């Protein structure tokens with residue numbers, strides 16, 4: 091069959107759908123359940139992409155290009171149905187299939203295989219890689235349970251398992267032929283080869299079984315894949331003898347032990363439990379993916395001399411950094427290359443992206459644990475370190491302090507491997523994710539390395555895909571933009587949004603712009619007349635949801651005191667790590683405040699507080715288009731980049747924010763006059779933190795702040811229970827690590843400017859249009875283009 095012949099006419103689409111219904115679900119359109127129709131529709135749409143996928147694979151094989159491999163422990167792909175309908179141009183056809191199409195589409199489940207920004211960035215980059223025709227594969231783990239589902243019980247977060255694939259996943263292709271074997275534990279033996287060659291005999295093996303989802307480009311025939319590994323026990327692991335004895339749990343012990351490796355995404359960055367399992371996950375991802383990469387390399391190449399020319403591997407944070415010793419191990423121990431040659435290949439192959447500045451977020455692994463689980467890798471890491479420290483001693487003779495700081499191994503209080511250092515030493519390029527972040531990385535967290543290898547350090551400011559976050563999430567605004575610009579080509583060339591600038595001064599256009607915001611608020615279920623003020627992100631103290639809440643309480647108290655304001659709906663949404671007490675207390679307090687505020691008829695006309703649970707990509711797609719005000723209020727110097735800030739700007743929200751992460755670049759581009767800036771900058775924040783910061787002083791000197799905190803302390807939001815939030819308040823008044831109280835006054839005063847601006851709808855809409863018009867830079871297409879030019883040195887391959 092000529093796959094290109096797969097038709098696009100309405101008749102053919104309908105015929106294929108009916109055929110899929112009939113042969114795969116055994117039913118007809120009249121009697122099919124919604125799930126039947128959903129599954130058949132998904133397969134019909136998927137088949138069109140599969141045809142493009144086959145052409146892509148053929149073109150890539152033919153070209154034998156330089157590949158980009160993106161290694162990431164997390165992907166937040168979002169729902170697939172809407173995306174794939176858009177990318178195959180079958181949206182209208184699908185709609186006409188049955189009257190209950192909207193309900194059918196609701197059956198599409200989002201795979202939540204990530205925690206937050208890092209995982210969503212990975213998905214946005216894959217979208218842009220495909221759209222730009224870059225030959226790329228994303229590698230990850232197919233967790234059975236993704237990020238937990240969040241519910242509230244008495245206002246407190248309760249986590250439920252996210253059994254996302256319970257009903258199956260129609261978007262996934264299994265590839266059992268490409269299964270890999272992964273070893274753990276065991277013994278390392280000497281060899282009669284060169285001094286650094288060893289033979290590792292693992293004591294335990296697990297199978298990695300891949301499946302992939304299609305990653306179509308927009309407006310191109312390229313369809314890349316994201317390949318996800320699932321752990322399986324080896325054949326015959328079921329213990330029939332024990333089963334026969336009635337020892338049912340023991341009979342499956344081996345199976346469970348193996349399959350636990352891909353059982354659950356770790357939602358928690360703050361507890362010790364399960365750490366070995368997490369290390370196993372990391373090695374599992376790395377081992378399977380590298381073997382797959384090498385297998386693919388050898389399909390077209392035989393000379394290791396060209397491996398690094400044909401392969402570039404990007405490490406998404408430190409989670410996949412074991413790929414560095416693993417590649418050396420494979421080259422030296424298995425393919426019998428010299429150490430120096432293997433090291434050279436390895437270094438030329440890897441790039442490393444760092445996504446944080448917080449020292450507590452930099453991964454380290456106990457030497458004892460790593461040595462037990464991966465004895466050969468520990469040896470390799472020590473050998474890398476030996477060479478590295480020798481290089482340092484030559485470069486900085488006698489500077490033992492520097493050498494100790496830079497070592498891959500931390501000595502105190504216990505020996506641990508510093509994964510970020512391993513990444514920096516083993517990669518040819520290191521990048522931060524926004525200008526400020528990259529600068530601070532080079533000046534603080536990784537200063538010694540940036541001094542040693544200045545040319546290694548880069549900035550690549552994050553970006554987002556306008557396909558999902560504007561075209562799919564906000565179809566009304568997309569239509570208006572297309573109408574104004576005269577074509578849809580802005581979707582793959584986002585700087586074209588600049589063409590909207592003249593419309594900012596057109597009253598008729600502004601009126602339509604406003605109507606679309608109102609429509610999106612109605613779709614969200616909020617008051618279309620109210621200023622919709624959103625703070626949607628993971629809960630963390632550094633992101634300062636507490637600052638927003640203090641402002642909410644201040645608004646409430648002012649309204650109670652007879653000082654009214656333009657109507658506002660404040661939307662909080664986001665999850666806290668299950669073990670992160672302070673973040674969970676803030677969630678509980680927000681819900682408590684919301685309960686009181688929303689029940690007060692005096693306040694109702696001016697203020698509503700919403701906290702939809704279970705924030706995910708799907709919910710983001712609903713909230714973002716409705717937002718008027720984007721809250722980006724992290725303590726300056728803490729948020730590496732942020733990407734929600736970009737999505738909201740793109741959708742015409744104005745930002746109230748600090749000089750942190752990509753906020754700075756957003757403000758530079760949209761113009762300071764169209765951005766509500768407040769608070770300390772990174773230098774001032776660092777100075778205050780290192781000085782004698784006294785949060786209580788701010789509380790004592792500021793009557794409104796005093797009033798807000800006292801309201802919490804005296805039980806105004808806990809039915810008189812004064813102890814309900816005592817712990818949280820003690821932290822706030824005692825340490826306030828993220829300077830919430832120091833930034834309160836500046837924040838509240840700036841919010842007063844927001845209110846003033848809102849009272850002039852024409853002026854607000856003008857600023858809103860300009861925010862969208864000037865956000866083209868934040869397309870992930872630009873981000874990927876920069877990676878290609880500066881780090882990966884890859885070229886596109888066009889697919890006929």
Ligand code: 26V
Pocket residue numbers: 206207208209211359360407445446448450451523552630729730731732733751
């Ligand atoms: C991890 C941890 C673990 C220990 C407790 C504190 C803490 C704080 C943050 C993190 C997250 C580290 C990785 C991460 O998700 N970074 C996010 O990456 C996004 C994409 O580059 C970026 O936009 C966000 O600013 C950054 O927080």
